[in-house]
Amino acid sequence: MEELDEKASASLVQKHQLGLAQSKTTELDVAIDQVEAYELENSNLIEELKKELDDLGVTFDENNPLSDLDEADRLLIELELEMQEVVDQPKLNRVEMLNFNQILDDEMSWDEYISSVKEYSDKNSLTSANPFDGLLTRSQEADLRNRIQNEFTHKAPNCDKIDYAIASTSGLICGIIDVVFVGAPGESPLGNAVDEFANKSTEKFANLLGWDAEKAGLKGSNTTASAIGFLEGKFKVNYDQATTAAVDGAVPNLSLKNHHLKSLGHSPDLIGLFFSVLNQFTSTSTFISNGQLITVDTETNELKGNNFVAKVFCGIANWFGHIMSDWTGSSGTVGQGGRGMGVPIPFYNLLLGLNVGEFGENKQSIATVATKVFEKGYDARHGLTMAIPVVLNELIIRFCWVIRARFFDSKDWKDCIPSESNPELRRMLFVGQGALCLVDGVDAVIRGGGEIVTTLLRTNLIAWARFAHLSLKELNAWAMQGKIDHVLIDKYLDQEFEKILSTSYSRTR
Incomplete structure (x- = not known):
């Protein structure tokens, strides 16, 4: 803000100097007119005197000396009187030179320049609490306010x-x-179509990585379950514990139905990506349950890669591949003909951090209710539906x-x-x-x-x-x-800068 005030003060000084220069230009124009009139009058006088000399036959040429000294004396006396009248005329107005004391030169620093600006402002009584007040005239200020109000402010919607x-x-x-075709998980035509799309996308992804759909079909197995199993083997992670017993009781009520929800590494969002990579680097598993963040140690996990960047990339690839295997359910549940428990809707597992409230007959908290809703099939596939x-x-x-x-x-x-x-x-x-x-x-x-x-x-x-x-x-x-809508102002300034740059570029060519 201080720098902005300094720039405004400098602009005010420049405006004052410009005004003085314009005033001085007007004064010069008047003086030039006076000089031109004075020269014209002198020229007319000289022409008149020459005419009188010619009438008298008197010349000052060396080859024609004066023949009549008395008449010449009389004429000289008249000439002297005429010239005295010219000399006695009012003197021309003197135009004083402007002196700005060279406020700015090429060798000045910004601080030195601002110091000279302040000195000039104090000398010419330009100092003001708000230097912006003097930059514009009243009419200019009114025009600027109207334009800002019409073009650069937040407006109320004009809907009819x-x-x-x-x-x-x-x-x-x-x-x-939504009511007819979406409904509850597993009970809608759109939901079934989305589930089928999820299965096909998982199979397609597995096929890109080398899974053979025809071979799986010849064996008579469920192709989706086979694709899931292939991806589970290819993208193994260390944070895939599915029961409370598997984590030595650290996470209560952890089961096959909700471990994708409670394990933060299974979340298909930035939270899941962060905790997945973190867990793979630190050989841990991070869970969220009943308002608590729980971390447990796992078997040592070794990421592939010769350096840190390569290992991070490997961790990200493992996370994405594991999500693709889990979002249609596990190979066991899908192979048995079930829908399977997918991964949660992005950021849905944050609700498990809200262990507050008393809902329903059993006075359940938000975290408990959110878990039960997920266990009924409220996963990412239903989110797409x-x-x-x-x-x-x-x-x-x-x-x-x-x-x-x-x-x-x-x-x-x-x-x-x-x-x-x-x-x-x-x-x-x-x-x-x-x-x-x-x-x-x-x-x-x-x-x-x-x-x-x-x-x-x-x-x-x-x-x-x-x-x-x-x-x-x-x-x-x-x-x-x-x-004020700063977005509109920034957009307008960007457009103006582009015009200036394009104009400058075209001139340099």
Whole structure:
């Protein structure tokens, strides 16, 4: 802030000097006009005297000496009087030179320059508590305020009835799709399709690494279970303990149904990546259960690689490959015809850190309820299923907004990009996702029958997370309404700098 004030003070001094220079230019113009008038008058006088001499036949040429001394004397007296009148005229105004004391030169440092600026400001009474006040005129300040208000501030959305109708209708339609085609894990057409997609993707990934699908089929085994088994053998990790007994009782209630949830290394997000690599380097397993973070020692794990970077890369590859083997369930459960327990929805296992609250007849905490919901099949595959109506809702609203902006409001294509930075589109998405969540919530409460786990199984967590995100954006937009939008200013400055650079480049060519 101090540097900004110094620059403003320097600009104020430069403005003052520019004003003096402009004033001095005007003064010079007046003086030049006076000199020109004075010269014209002298020229006219000389011409008049020459004419009188010619009339008298008197010349001062060496070859023609004066013939009439009396007449010459009289003429000289008249000439002297005429010249005295010219001399007695008012003197020309003197133009004083400007003296800026050379505030800036090439050898000055910034501190020296600012010191000279302060000295100049004190001498010319330019010092002000706010140096920005004197930089612009009143009209310039008014114009700048109006432009900032119109172009660079957070604005309230200007949605009409059609916008709200489009958003709410889309949300209701997608809410119905969520109720009919998503529902609870393992009970929906979309869920079955996503499970099949997950199985095929696991088989495809295993096939890229050398697994033979035809050979597995000839043996009569379940191809998905065979692919999972292949990947489990190829991407072994040291943190795959599945029961409480396997960790010597350190993690209570750890089972085949929930060890993918409680083991942080099995999370398909940045948390899982971090703890997976950490566990592989330190030969440990990290679990989260009932609000506690638990670390247990495991057998020594040796990562491949000749240096640290190579070992980290090997750890990341192990994490990803192991996730691909586990997100469709273990080879044992899938081979027996079951759906299998996949990996959790990204960041879902953070709920296990909330060992608070009393829900249901058994007064269960959030961590306990979240674990039971996961054990019923609320995994990453179901998360993809739940995302389908949410994404569909977003696409419908954005598409309708683009069509209306382009063909009804006649905006340029560049102004029809469906970005959430647009206040109207952001409000429409908020309304649309709110309508979807309303339908989803009513259905979950009715079908849940008051039982917390059943209610949550039918709740679209992805839709509610998206709605919460949009709600925070709306609250922020409401709080920032009328205030400066720094993003817009940065974008405008970037565009101006690009113009300056492009102009400079074209001139140098």
